[in-house]
Amino acid sequence: MTAGRGRTGRPPLTEERKAEIRLEIAHAAVDLFVTQGVAATTGEQIGQAVGVSARTVWRYFPSKESCVRPLLTAGVGLIADALRHWRPGRPLAEALDFAAGEALAGPEPAAVGALVRLTRTEPGLRAIWLQTHDEAEPAFARALAERAGLPAGDLRPVIQAAMFNAALRVAVEHHAWHTADTAADTPADPATARARLAGTLHVALAVVGEGLG
Incomplete structure (x- = not known):
């Protein structure tokens, strides 16, 4: 009687490697969307650009539009943590200073900027962009509630999170759309892009902090 055979084949992917593949797919999708449009891009092309099958994509x-989500969701946890540790009496803009690198600009500013610009003309990408912010808002509300020691269900952190979230979205859109077709769109240094976006976000958050007057 023969001994039982061990399992053959590739070992399962780690969660870290899966995240890397998702991000690679996201970058490939954005590149293809920019160069040839969303309608002309197929799952097979996205997979080929990464070296995987369409089935893996x-x-x-x-959907092909949802492939970009990893570029948009990067940093949500960092932003929520920044809000949770935002010191009382300090300007709202300071809440994001320590997370400015990853949380404010995402993995690559140029890729995120190109993607956000596409949301103006591509309804499918616009839906993903808005859905991403919609899903992030409860995390921001929970962080603000914890910061203030408020109970679950309190309306105040929910309203604050909505204002904060809207300011983030509009600031990123403003930055992306106003740098289109300019040298500022693709600076030589990613840190420069992050600094420019951080400046736009500081202005937006200062307006939120001032309220409606």
């Missing part, structure tokens, strides 16, 4: 994402 669909295993990670339900």
Whole structure:
């Protein structure tokens, strides 16, 4: 009687490697969307650009537009943590200073900027962009509630999170749309892009901090 055989084949991917693949797919999708448009881009092309099959692409994402989500969701946790540790009496803009690198600009400022510009003309990408912010808002509300020691269900952190979230979205859109077709769009140094975006966000958050007057 022969001994039982061990399992063959590739070892399962780690969660870290899965995240890397998702991000690679996101970058490939944005590059293709920019160069040839969303309608002309297929899952096969996205997979080919990464070196995986279309079946693998669909295993990670339900649609080609949703492939860009990793570029948009990067930093949500950092932003929520920044809000949670925002010191009382300090300007709202300071809440994000320590997370400015990843949380404010995402993995690559140029890729995020190109993607946000596409949301003006591509309804599918616009829906993903807005959905991403919609899903991030409860995390911001929970962080603000914890910071203030408020109970679950309190309306105040929910309203604050909505204002904060809207300021983030509009600031990123303003920055992306106003740097289109300029040298500022693709600076030589990613740190420069992050600094410019951080400046726009500081202005937006200062307006939120001032309230409606």
